[in-house]
Amino acid sequence: xxxxxxxxxxxxxxxxxxxxxxxxxxxxxxxxxxxxxxxxxxxxxxxxxxxxxxxxxxxxxxxxxxxxxxxxxxxxxxxxxxxxxxxxxxxxxxxxxxxxxxxxxxxxxxxxxxxxxxxxxxxxxxxxxxxxxxxxxxxxxxxxxxxxxxxxxxxxxxxxxxxxxxxxxxxxxxxxxxxxxxxxxxxxxxxxxxxxxxxxxxxxxxxxxxxxxxxxxxxxxxxxxxxxxxxxxxxxxxxxxxxxxxxxxxxxxxxxxxxxxxxxxxxxxxxxxxxxxxxxxxxxxxxxxxxxxxxxxxxxxxxxxxxxxxxxxxxxxxxxxxxxxxxxxxxxxxxxxxxxxxxxxxxxxxxxxxxxxxxxxxxxxxxxxxxxxxxxxxxxxxxxxxxxxxxxxxxxxxxxxxxxxxxxxxxxxxxxxxxxxxxxxxxxxxxxxxxxxxxxxxxxxxxxxxxxxxxxxxxxxxxxxxxxxxxxxxxxxxxxxxxxxxxxxxxxxxxxxxxxxxxxxxxxxxxxxxxxxxxxxxxxxxxxxxxxxxxxxxxxxxxxxxxxxxxxxxxxxxxxxxxxxxxxxxxxxxxxxxxxxxxxxxxxxxxxxxxxxxxxxxxxxxxxxxxxxxxxxxxxxxxxxxxxxxxxxxxxxxxxxxxxxxxxxxxxxxxxxxxxxxxxxxxxxxxxxxxxxxxxxxxxxxxxxxxxxxxxxxxxxxxxxxxxxxxxxxxxxxxxxxxxxxxxxxxxxxxxxxxxxxxxx
Numbered sequence: 001x002x003x004x005x006x007x008x009x010x011x012x013x014x015x016x017x018x019x020x021x022x023x024x025x026x027x028x029x030x031x032x033x034x035x036x037x038x039x040x041x042x043x044x045x046x047x048x049x050x051x052x053x054x055x056x057x058x059x060x061x062x063x064x065x066x067x068x069x070x071x072x073x074x075x076x077x078x079x080x081x082x083x084x085x086x087x088x089x090x091x092x093x094x095x096x097x098x099x100x101x102x103x104x105x106x107x108x109x110x111x112x113x114x115x116x117x118x119x120x121x122x123x124x125x126x127x128x129x130x131x132x133x134x135x136x137x138x139x140x141x142x143x144x145x146x147x148x149x150x151x152x153x154x155x156x157x158x159x160x161x162x163x164x165x166x167x168x169x170x171x172x173x174x175x176x177x178x179x180x181x182x183x184x185x186x187x188x189x190x191x192x193x194x195x196x197x198x199x200x201x202x203x204x205x206x207x208x209x210x211x212x213x214x215x216x217x218x219x220x221x222x223x224x225x226x227x228x229x230x231x232x233x234x235x236x237x238x239x240x241x242x243x244x245x246x247x248x249x250x251x252x253x254x255x256x257x258x259x260x261x262x263x264x265x266x267x268x269x270x271x272x273x274x275x276x277x278x279x280x281x282x283x284x285x286x287x288x289x290x291x292x293x294x295x296x297x298x299x300x301x302x303x304x305x306x307x308x309x310x311x312x313x314x315x316x317x318x319x320x321x322x323x324x325x326x327x328x329x330x331x332x333x334x335x336x337x338x339x340x341x342x343x344x345x346x347x348x349x350x351x352x353x354x355x356x357x358x359x360x361x362x363x364x365x366x367x368x369x370x371x372x373x374x375x376x377x378x379x380x381x382x383x384x385x386x387x388x389x390x391x392x393x394x395x396x397x398x399x400x401x402x403x404x405x406x407x408x409x410x411x412x413x414x415x416x417x418x419x420x421x422x423x424x425x426x427x428x429x430x431x432x433x434x435x436x437x438x439x440x441x442x443x444x445x446x447x448x449x450x451x452x453x454x455x456x457x458x459x460x461x462x463x464x465x466x467x468x469x470x471x472x473x474x475x476x477x478x479x480x481x482x483x484x485x486x487x488x489x490x491x492x493x494x495x496x497x498x499x500x501x502x503x504x505x506x507x508x509x510x511x512x513x514x515x516x517x518x519x520x521x522x523x524x525x526x527x528x529x530x531x532x533x534x535x536x537x538x539x540x541x542x543x544x545x546x547x548x549x550x551x552x553x554x555x556x557x558x559x560x561x562x563x564x565x566x567x568x569x570x571x572x573x574x575x576x577x578x579x580x581x582x583x584x585x586x587x588x589x590x591x592x593x594x595x596x597x598x599x600x601x602x603x604x605x606x607x608x609x610x611x612x613x614x615x616x617x618x619x620x621x622x623x624x625x626x627x628x629x630x631x632x633x634x635x636x637x638x639x640x641x642x643x644x645x646x647x648x649x650x651x652x653x654x655x656x657x658x659x660x661x662x663x664x665x666x667x668x669x670x671x672x673x674x675x676x677x678x679x680x681x682x683x684x685x686x687x688x689x690x691x692x693x694x695x696x697x698x699x700x701x702x703x704x705x706x707x708x709x710x711x712x713x714x715x716x717x718x719x720x721x722x723x724x725x726x727x728x729x730x731x732x733x734x735x736x737x738x739x740x741x742x743x744x745x
Contacts, residue, residue, distance in 0.1 A: 275321060397716075475490055477502050642660065
């Protein structure tokens, strides 16, 4: 029995599902190949094969199609124990033992080988630079210039107008036709390139050279846009690794430090993270106590307090103290590297979806050719009918069967829909995404920055012996100048209330405990309950009130004046104004909703109860991706909505990934769609737009095929001839275009 193996390749130049389909078909039929998985966005191909398979021949086959190929066998994850003790967020009573906010507020309960170029004349090389500098961009510009030149020639010399447009058409058609031939030789005879070639040549035969030249140019523009989008998506995946610093401060056995490349760090090395530094490796804190901003990895809405023995992740940001860290994972296996792998693997698992017209053309185009040939030949041969009459009818049927109307029907509707969506702040990355949106039956939503604003707000001010205004005034005075998210929320509240803040002196940041200062002659402390208990008397009644706020998912800070408790301030990241209505709209559409968050269960459940949504909390990026897979295993078509890097694997694993406005570039680029205005209600709007577009497309296909069917019958009956046959195609094209433009409204 032969042993099965998997080999992974980087494929350069894939820009659509049609590309993936051609590669899949070509490689799947090769000796020894058992299965092929191609990802357009990741630019990869994984081949399952036995030892008899010739990998060089596989590479050569793909290069013959015009794509670049290089080996990209992913390194297997290391065997070290994952130390991720995922902290909680934003809930809690300000006790800094568990997890923390940055600066002084410790918040309890807070939780490859060289690329070989492809065929000459058929460029599929990656579009890393400006689009106009790429071979594909230059070809599109040249085709457009030739089209304009043909129009000018037609105005000056009408007698040669037809030849001018024919020449303009050939500028773009020659490489398209070459691609069609190579795809046919590789097992895909009726690719979209072949369809376009037949359409253009058919238009040329009937002397509609102007139409032929325009169709070829628009096809090249569409391919160029697809190439730009695919290149940006791949770049966004590569940019994930840029979150990890290139340099690290390595401590040697003598205790001295030196700067080394982060990729050279080995397990067991000791590194130093200074305040404000990005941590250069996954590790365990050996000494020091600081607030760590884990938002890039876990989505924590508030920085988490870490001390000796706690795990830290590569790419997270150290807060306000020096940390000594023992490295627990090599660079190629740190948290960010795993996120990159998760994104690529999830995208690779997506089955390539062929364009509708490409699939249909496999049967439609050869069927039309066969029908026309039979009409032209059989009656004269079998019935002694006039050759001239039936050849004429055969030619008419070929014109009726010209796929121009079908070619334009789907992309016209999609283009109009994408434009209409963009005007409303709904960005959709292609027709296949637009189609899938309407089929979703479950939506998984991130909490922080998606269902909530992503910024904590003051929710409660509790005073003891002083007014609430005085409690806020003193707390804001102590926090003045801090950039901590919770401090900013308190200062914002003081600004909204137009409070005059007194001057503070002797300000001290007490790592993992709180802040202190002298204000108006009194010693003020503002921080966690635990630290406040060490400085003053916190009664059982006070503790019960703190716990009640904590149970509601709120972060609580205690204010002491000269050792006496005078107030509490509670904060929480509150839901977006339209979150509840947006979720109800999804419920009315019979779509299941679930919250996936890195925050702690208390905080998440408090928001979940308020919004009426199922909650899954304390999740790492891999957990979110896994839950998306579980929903899919239950038979759901799953959409994932998020705004952070930590959402990238789940966004990629979902049938449709949706990035919220204000999210990270990585989320926006990894996702299939984006909601720029950040409204939860726009998720339902995306789905509604998809359903409306699909109805329009079905109408267009009915119009295109219906007219052809009518003229097919009348032509065979001798009622209509060649010119009406031309109108059957051009008229259908006009009608489907006008119908598609209705979507712009």
